[in-house]
Amino acid sequence: MVEIIEKKRNGGRLTREELAFWIEGVMDGGVPDYQTSALLMAIYFRGLDMEEITDLTGEMAASGDQVDLSMVPGIPVDKHSTGGVGDTTTLIAGPLVAACGGRVVKMSGRGLGHTGGTIDKLEAIPGMRTGLTIDQFIAQVSRIGLAVAGQSAQLAPADKILYALRDVTATTDSLGLIASSIMSKKLASGAKAIVLDVKVGSGAFMKELDDAIALAQAMVKIGQGHGRSTRALLTNMDQPLGRAVGNAIEVAEGIEVLQGKHAESDLRKVSLMLAENMLLAAGVYPDAQSCKRALDEALASGRALEKLGEMIAAQGGDARVIQRPERLGQGACRLDVKSASGGYVSAIDTQRIGHAALLLGAGRRKKEDAIDPMAGLLMRARLGQKLAPGETLATLFASDEALLAPAQAALLSAVTLRESPAQVPPLCYGWVDESGFHPTK
Template sequence: MRTVDIIRKKRDGGELNSEEIAFIIRGCTDGSIPDYQLSAWAMAVYFQGMNARETADLTMEMARSGDQMDLGAIHGIKVDKHSTGGVGDTTTLILAPLVAAAGVPVAKMSGRGLGHTGGTIDKLESIPGYRVELSKEQFVEQVNRVGAAVISQTGNITPADKKLYSLRDVTATVNSIPLIASSVMSKKIASGADAIVLDVKTGNGAFMKSLEESIELAEAMVAIGSQVGRETVAVITGMDEPLGSSIGNALEVKEAIRVLKGEETGTPLRKVALMLGAHMLLLGGKAKDYVQAVGILEEAITSGAACNKLKEMIAAQGGKADIVDFPEQLPAADTIIPVHADGEGWIESVAAEEIGLAAMNLGAGRATKEDKIDLGVGIVLHKRSGERVVRGDTLAELHVSAGRAEAAEAAGKQVLAAFRLAERPVEPKPLVYAVVTKDGVQSGDKVWQ
């Protein structure tokens, strides 16, 4: 078998068999196929695509390219959740204790962020003492005892995916549905999930900007799950404006705590967390229907069980659990600078990508992998789309570290530009557009919010 023949076959629109896909991924992993041929193969896939069987084979080969977590010793159905990324997306910090409090074990491996703000692991590291690295034995033991653990990904999970992604990043082949879908799903499968809930973002602050692309990606990932025996549900949620009001690591931890305490009601972040959590409970066999699942989660918040579970999880991983009651102990910025409206009208939109970039420029995210995150800085929004404002109203607050006056000035301009005003009242865009299962796409107007 020769690499050049596989490249030619895919370039000409042929369907690769399982052995050919395995040959490519094994050669990628052991270094026997040079980068220029892997790049050519990725470009052929970019233009010709892959069918569901090819994509599933690619996913499983990448999952097998490195370590695979066997979570069989954990009691119950392990349901993982993955978001395709957004701004102010703090759902994992809410869902891990909330779903665990409802009786579904959460054994989650997460990553660090590159871009707008830190990833889940960066956010958790803002909690004093929290250990993001556990051995497999410690991980399994904690999930069985506490019900939840969130740790950093091991260094050898899906090495083939890491290699391919680095090549796709520099060869303009990132935006390929089969390659994105297999990248996401290979990590979820290698992490040991029995079932998977996907939060596929769409809009200004999302990787997939159009609803059509987002649905196509969701369908591809759900199809992979079906092909490899992992029940998978994808929820298409809006990311035209930040999901939460806080953008920044410690700030997002504080907002997650408020949601778990029941202090945030009716907010987009809470609604999306409840929707994703409900699907996790359904896949985990803890509810007979969606309405019952949401009720179970709401009761866990009201009773204090979810908040107590967060304390347990933090304490089990060496963290300072009393930050739940005293969040002022979390890292904080030196200065808070308000951003005032310079006009009046109704807020038509709050551009998520621009808010995210402003937060990154304050130090809340990484422009490169080598950048160090400032855990206390970020942005807190005071207004959202659909609200009326007059000149001088506070739209947002910048949380800034000392010595970053120039960055703060630039971020203030970015935030102000992100708020688009209209002369007449406007309807906010949908929060949930669709739910995708193996049975098809359910439109947003039929989705409970």
């Protein structure tokens, strides 16, 4: 192990065998944490080339359970977001794709910090069960074309060990380690097609477009290198994607989109983009136009909404919420946050918006923290919008009135108003496939 650390420290490239030796030692305790920390720091400074990243990802994916989806008809497709605020696309794109004949296999995590987790959102539905066994997961996808479940503790367990060490050694911000962390879980989940939503902006892990493109290209190459049809969209996170930020409140908004509401919303537009790419990656339709027509019909006919209801019922939840999303409820304590002055909304610190939701009880600072599914906020202000003095920026919901004031302060500090209009960034910057980055025209 000392030789491997020294080799990377001096700028050498690690072989598949050396990476396998390291990960095996991480798993069986043969490599102590201090040596892994040293290698992580060497990787942070020296980087990994694409072959090293692909090999490392494969070894991490093989460190635990690997889901075999060969029994699922067609090409099972997965969708992954790098993390955002008000991002409820899984609950919209998944049913849309399943309603069009796709097979959607989604193993999701819980929220931590300012970003929400799909599993937390689903568990805001009364009775909803997310702890499916692999056999239950496969049977449900085969039967109704859609399952969203929590990740097994034995899915890429080496990543959990490495991530914990990266977090305390200031080595999280390494492109190769980020890409391998995300993709090891995607490979272990078993999907044959993967669509990535790489967020860019103030509420995203990647704040700059160039960094996001590099990450997207690395992850697409990993997927392709392991025989998975992989593509990535680069979407904006300089404001919450949907107007709702929380758990129950986000599920309600996602249901409303499937009901045909919010026709011009960014949430609906990005969900349809992702669904189109999922259908293409899985080979359900031969071209983009065919995908668009099928998705429009699935949305207009109500079949996508019905598919969400099928999934909720299959996982023990109250499927009546698809007709009456108000059954999900909201925090009993409410506060409208008013603008002190007028002007155009020129910037929204989306990470602070996520933090405001966390202060209301909708998020976690530590993994073991409990969340309040009824807590959250509804954004009224959007980038480029002109506001009058005293106009509502957002409405806050909490179960404890004492939580409203700190969240209000966080929200007020997140929104910047100016006298003149500011340029609104594009919703989608482009996409990445095996041939590279293609900017949106």
